[in-house]
Amino acid sequence: MATPVTGAESGSAPARLRHLEPWLYLLPGLLIFTAFMAIPTAGTIILSLTDWNGISWNTAIFNGLANYQRALESVQFRTAFWNNLKLIPFFVLLPALIGLIPAAIVHQLRLRGGRWFQAGLFLPYIMPGVLIGVVWAWILNPIFGPVNKVLKQLGWASPPTWLGDFIWALPTVGFIGAWAAYGFCYVVFLAGLQKIPNDQYEAARIDGAGMWQEFTGVTLPGLRGEIAVVLSINLINALRAFDVIKTTTDGGPGTETQVMALYMINSAFGANQAGYGAAIAVLLSVITLVGSMLILRFAGERNG
């Protein structure tokens, strides 16, 4: 029976139809969610078990786990997966550190105006990945980009081509990712620090704790939850990375910055292997889910 959470029955509708009332509110949302979210998601799993060129439905052939086997054995998928892993220090740890240290300093020194800076710091995080990619591709462009111009003026005759360099491309993409995320980490940490009771710091000070002891004894344990959340969000961004890479290197040079999402799109739509692309989508999603759950558990328990 559907009953209002509070108060008296509202009069008009016949009692036996009353239980339909909440479903009427849900119906439009459920329909559109099912059509454009649930069905495609289930479709990914089904499609991943077929061999299909994506052209006409009747050419699809059930082929069990063959796509998964092919992906796990493929050099290209392994390279992409490995590149995603190599992005983790840059996308996950670096921005968390760059965000954590100033947030802790602001809070422990009781600086005023720490919140004022968050506006500027936060800006990159809400910008389109494409824009970030395009702007940095210019800044780092070996011919007309300002970075290499400055380096040459400083006396470095031939600085790396950064995004076009086999060694530098991945770390460079990584730095762009770290740049985009550190302000976000700072803001989350600063918000978390407001929730730590001040008497914990008082007590530490009475015990004669210095800045560092305050940091390890009060700040870090107090931020346990926020650290877990930030790390897992950053991890998700590292494993799903697409926009910035598509617009800066498109996976190159060679396959130096090829990542899973890019490989998935290229396989499904570029190479017309819808089933294989779907299998990569499933792998990508499972890896992301497992990774973020591990971090939430690990970071949640470490200090708890």
Place this chain on the structure above:
Amino acid sequence: MVRKILAYTLLLLGAAIAILPFVVTILASLKTAPELAKGIFSLPNEAQWQNYEKAWTQGHFGRFFGNSIIVAVGVVVPSIFLSTLTGYAFARFRFRGSNIAFTYLLLGLVIPLQAMVVPLYYVLREIGLLDSLVGLILPQIAMSLSFGTLLMRQGFLSVPNDVMEASIVDGANSWQSLWQVMFPLSRPMVGTIGLMFFIWTWNEFMLPLVVNVNPKYHTLPVGLMYFQDRWTANIPLIAAGATIIFLPIIAIFLIFQRQLIEGITQGAVKG
């Protein structure tokens, strides 16, 4: 004291590094190419507004901008409306199946576009929505609903019980009490989800890249990418295009900063 000055310097540096790329982009968009080659931090001798004119007309940014606006409005308004209905259903009624329905709708929080984009393309092809703006709008409404339902339910639950009771005593049915009482009281939440929906939609890249091949239906991010490919060497023009994308976001950010930061820290889970 010295420590405080050092700390402020550090913060200032962090904020400057975050903003600087946008500042130099705006500056570059107002210069001539030779002027830009001389220095990126200098102010332009004379603002080259024709860069914008060229990007807007020859670069088709006018059309991309229009498409982006249509898609943003087409996603944000219905998403707010539908999230209001679903959130209200879960906040106001206790009914059999509510837990299952709630969990089902929240699945979207953990399902990224990448997990469904391949079949989604073929779903849209089947119903003839490839190369159309509607093909961008409908999936993004679906992608917005999980977060919207979660937040609107929270918003409605935080309205004091006696307020709702009062409207019921006044003889309002559930629909009337939603729009006359509950919705107006939940305006801050509506604002937050509206902002989030807008940013997500404005920034979305993978969906339009896959769904719309015809340049007629490109939105700004995809348009900018192809534009960059074609005009690689004309930095002022690319910078003008880039500025057209990010100025609306900066404007919204400056106006709604606090709500936006709250929304993102809450909505971060969606990723």
